Amino acid sequence: MTNNTEANVCVGHLREGVSRITLRPGARVTEEDGIRTREQLLALTGGARGGVLLDITGVGSVSREAISVYSAAVTVSAFAILGRTPVDRVIAHGLLGLPLPACPSEYFTDEDEALTWLQTVNG
Template sequence: MLTLTGGKGTAVLLRITGVEHITRDAFRFFSQAVTITAFAVLGSTPVDRVIAHGRRGLPMPKCPSRYFSDEEQALGWLPTLNTPAG
């Protein structure tokens, strides 16, 4: 991600449709990412929603995050938050 963004902060659309499990390590890694300015989590099933909200005691991301079932809404929400830090 740092290579793609040149080390600058960026918003992320995280599509979880079809995902059955996210490891604690993977969730912890993304929750602690300091270059991510916002997470729009996109899913389409009740299972996706549970995975998106089921942090199982892990810390919340250090940036705004929100679950969406509509890609247009998710993409529309991201630019309002995608402002460079400092």
């Protein structure tokens, strides 16, 4: 996994066609974090489209500006948003309620289910 300077976000490769973005527990994810994440994801994938497992477990907050940057990620074919707590669910609801890329997105509490779903929607 590759860490950004502030270590609020970690980007890595999970398997063929699937990347993982992990938001650090307690982090307040900003637009700058979003921009760095987009750059890291593009470098990791070489610009190829693929699914993303977005792990928000325990994150403090995600700014609207960061969500806008993630929304502009044209190389993302599907977002599986992973969380485990009631607060994660509230944050995910906010993420799902804002414009995401024109791709499927779902919230999961189980990583295996999220990965199976990504595999299904990515063909």
